[in-house]
Structures are given as structure tokens and as C-alpha cells.
Amino acid sequence: MSDSQQPEPVSPAAAPRTRPLTETPALAKLAAELLQTPSMLAELSEAELRCVVSYLRLVTYGASTSVFSQGDASNTGYLLLVLSGDVRVEAVPFAGAEAVDVSVLGPGNVIGEMGLIDGAPRATTCIAVTPVQAAALSRKGLDIMLAEHPAVAAKLMIALAKRLADRLRALDEQLGLYAKLAQDAKAELERVTGPSRR
Amino acid sequence: MSDSQQPEPVSPAAAPRTRPLTETPALAKLAAELLQTPSMLAELSEAELRCVVSYLRLVTYGASTSVFSQGDASNTGYLLLVLSGDVRVEAVPFAGAEAVDVSVLGPGNVIGEMGLIDGAPRATTCIAVTPVQAAALSRKGLDIMLAEHPAVAAKLMIALAKRLADRLRALDEQLGLYAKLAQDAKAELERVTGPSRR
Numbered sequence: 078m079s080d081s082q083q084p085e086p087v088s089p090a091a092a093p094r095t096r097p098l099t100e101t102p103a104l105a106k107l108a109a110e111l112l113q114t115p116s117m118l119a120e121l122s123e124a125e126l127r128c129v130v131s132y133l134r135l136v137t138y139g140a141s142t143s144v145f146s147q148g149d150a151s152n153t154g155y156l157l158l159v160l161s162g163d164v165r166v167e168a169v170p171f172a173g174a175e176a177v178d179v180s181v182l183g184p185g186n187v188i189g190e191m192g193l194i195d196g197a198p199r200a201t202t203c204i205a206v207t208p209v210q211a212a213a214l215s216r217k218g219l220d221i222m223l224a225e226h227p228a229v230a231a232k233l234m235i236a237l238a239k240r241l242a243d244r245l246r247a248l249d250e251q252l253g254l255y256a257k258l259a260q261d262a263k264a265e266l267e268r269v270t271g272p273s274r275r
Numbered sequence: 276m277s278d279s280q281q282p283e284p285v286s287p288a289a290a291p292r293t294r295p296l297t298e299t300p301a302l303a304k305l306a307a308e309l310l311q312t313p314s315m316l317a318e319l320s321e322a323e324l325r326c327v328v329s330y331l332r333l334v335t336y337g338a339s340t341s342v343f344s345q346g347d348a349s350n351t352g353y354l355l356l357v358l359s360g361d362v363r364v365e366a367v368p369f370a371g372a373e374a375v376d377v378s379v380l381g382p383g384n385v386i387g388e389m390g391l392i393d394g395a396p397r398a399t400t401c402i403a404v405t406p407v408q409a410a411a412l413s414r415k416g417l418d419i420m421l422a423e424h425p426a427v428a429a430k431l432m433i434a435l436a437k438r439l440a441d442r443l444r445a446l447d448e449q450l451g452l453y454a455k456l457a458q459d460a461k462a463e464l465e466r467v468t469g470p471s472r473r
Contacts, residue, residue: 171451227426234432241439253369255453
């Protein structure tokens with residue numbers, strides 16, 4: 078990695094180096110606080126949250142470096158809880174299309190949970206806009222948590238599944254919107270070109 | 276419920292009566308076999324599968340009766356594993372559109388897992404095409420499993436989350452297709468109406 082201060086293109090994603098989050102108590106405390114939100118693990122007790130945090134590893138990204146790359150099958154199998162900094166999420170909706178900005182996510186946001194769950198290639202590209210500190214939960218960490226604290230692992234998985242269900246319901250709605258747009262566009266095209274065109 | 280043999284419209288959904296699946300050993304055995312598939316709980320041992328089955332309840336539906344109704348907020352909070360018979364899945368893609376047949380699901384298929392996870396209104400309408408026997412897992416059952424057998428509950432939730440992730444990835448791809456179709460339709464409309472139209 079370069080220490081150069083000059084602007085540079087986004088560096089490619091690589092399996093990041095990590096260390097236990099609990100080695101940095103202030104960040105471990107921040108992670109527990111960020112996890113205790115309604116959209117994440119509000120149902121967990123403080124002791125359970127500390128338990129989750131003990132399985133997290135600290136990972137840092139420089140500004141303008143890649144966190145995940147859409148389609149990347151090697152740099153997967155973990156989620157990230159953003160602790161500080163901003164991450165831009167981009168997606169290429171179909172082959173050949175330009176990348177579309179999906180959102181910018183700051184502290185408290187979780188990214189990459191599908192990769193943790195199924196280890197499949199990343200669905201979006203995520204780029205660190207600023208220097209980013211994040212807490213990673215890997216599949217290995219989840220498996221150890223499952224063996225050592227299965228009830229906490231089960232509650233974590235219920236929370237993650239709920240997030241996925243939320244997104245599925247939102248995507249379903251978006252698909253309905255697209256279906257309506259497609260129907261309207263077809264009707265408009267038939268109006269201007271005549272009914273013989275199908 | 277009517278015992279009439281004459282054809283009748285689909286009966287409305289109601290919270291179904293259930294009884295423990297283990298009261299019917301042959302169906303409990305069938306449920307354990309159906310759950311041991313790659314798309315469901317293949318990673319669970321036989322003892323763990325029997326554990327899951329002990330939290331399931333048998334529920335039956337007559338032919339042409341409603342299993343779930345899209346938007347129903349009262350008849351939710353549980354998933355169903357189809358044991359026998361066929362269930363037709365329908366969805367209304369947007370308000371005012373006609374219902375679209377999504378699929379017909381037979382034994383071994385799971386429906387309604389989002390309802391189990393978040394208790395939100397049903398996303399699709401499901402109708403029993405034939406008489407249907409199904410094994411229900413309710414949120415209450417899941418909570419008891421979590422307290423009594425947390426490791427099994429965690430593995431079940433990982434499997435359910437993986438199914439949701441699969442569907443999210445598939446919907447993402449479908450959205451990309453729609454985005455491409457919308458772009459093509461816009462380009463075609465501009466071609467036939469001239470570039471002044473935006």
C-alpha cells in the first residue's frame with residue numbers, strides 16, 4: 078500500500094489484515110453501542126452485546142480504497158460494522174451499465190452480511206470515502222460463537238435474517254414499481270407507434 | 276368451514292388450528308427427511324433435525340382454501356414446510372395489477388419464512404391447490420427452541436438467512452434486468468418520437 082498523499086484511483090480490494098477489536102477497548106465499547114440500535118441487536122442484553130463484540134476484529138481502510146468489489150468471490154465470508162468514516166456503496170445494475178451510487182454509509186451501518194451468510198461473491202462495490210475503521214465478523218468467528226455462545230449466535234442470526242427480510246420486502250416493492258413503469262412504457266410505445274406493433 | 280363438495284371460491288385465510296407434528300410419527304419422520312436437503316438444513320445431524328421437528332405443528336388446508344393472503348397482518352408469524360399437496364403462490368406486483376402466478380410448490384418447500392422472522396404482513400398470496408398438510412414453525416416455537424436448544428436454533432436461523440440471501444441475490448438480478456428493459460424502452464421511445472422528448 079502506498080503512503081502517497083496525492084489523489085489516486087481506488088485501490089483494489091484485498092483480504093484485509095485484522096486484529097481483535099477488544100485490543101482497542103474504546104472501539105469495542107463503540108461497537109457495542111452501535112450494535113444496540115433498533116435495526117440491529119436492540120433485543121440483546123449488554124452482556125450479550127459484549128459477547129458479540131468479543132468475536133469482532135478491527136479492520137481499517139485508507140481513503141479511496143476498495144472495501145468490497147461487486148462480483149469478488151475471494152474477499153467475502155464476513156460482514157463489517159462501520160465504526161468511523163464513510164463508505165460509498167455502488168452497484169452495476171446490469172452488465173455494461175455504469176456504476177450507480179446506492180448510498181453512503183457511516184458509523185453504525187452494517188455491510189456485507191450476505192457474504193457472511195453464504196460466502197457468495199459480493200453483490201455491491203463498497204469504497205472507503207474517508208479513512209474507515211470497521212469491525213469484522215467472519216464466518217469463522219460466527220462458527221466459534223455458535224459453539225461457545227449458541228443463544229447469542231441465534232439472536233444475532235435472527236437480527237441479520239430480519240434485516241435481509243426488510244431488504245427483500247423493499248426490493249419486492251421496487252420490482253413492482255419497475256413492473257408498473259415497464260407496463261406504462263409499453264402502453265406509451267403502442268400509443269405512439271400504433272396498435273399493430275406488439 | 277364448509278364440507279360441501281361443490282366448487283367454491285377460495286376461502287379466506289384464518290389462523291389455522293394446529294397440533295404437535297410428533298403426534299403423527301409418520302409425518303414427523305417425513306418432515307425430518309424433507310428438511311434434510313441442500314437448500315434447507317442439510318448441515319444438521321439427524322438428532323438436530325428431530326429436535327427441529329419437535330417444535331413443528333401439523334396444519335391442514337382443504338383444496339382451494341387460502342393459506343396466506345398478501346398484505347394480511349394478522350395471519351403471520353410462522354413458516355410452513357409443505358408435507359403433502361400443492362400450494363400456488365400468487366403476487367400482485369403493484370396496486371391495481373392482476374395477480375401473477377409465481378410458482379406452485381409441493382412437498383419439501385418452505386413458505387412464509389419472512390413472516391416467521393419479522394411478523395410483518397404476508398408478501399404473497401398462497402392457495403392450497405389440493406388438500407395440503409404442512410408443518411408450521413411459529414415465532415413462539417422458535418423462541419422456545421432458542422431457550423431449550425440454542426445451537427439448533429442458531430443453525431436453523433443460518434439456514435433461513437441463507438435462503439433469504441439467495442432470494443435477495445436473485446431479486447437483485449431481476450431488478451437489473453428490469454433496469455435494462457426500462458433503458459431499452461426509453462431509447463426506443465426516443466427513437467420513434469425524436470430526441471426532443473426526454
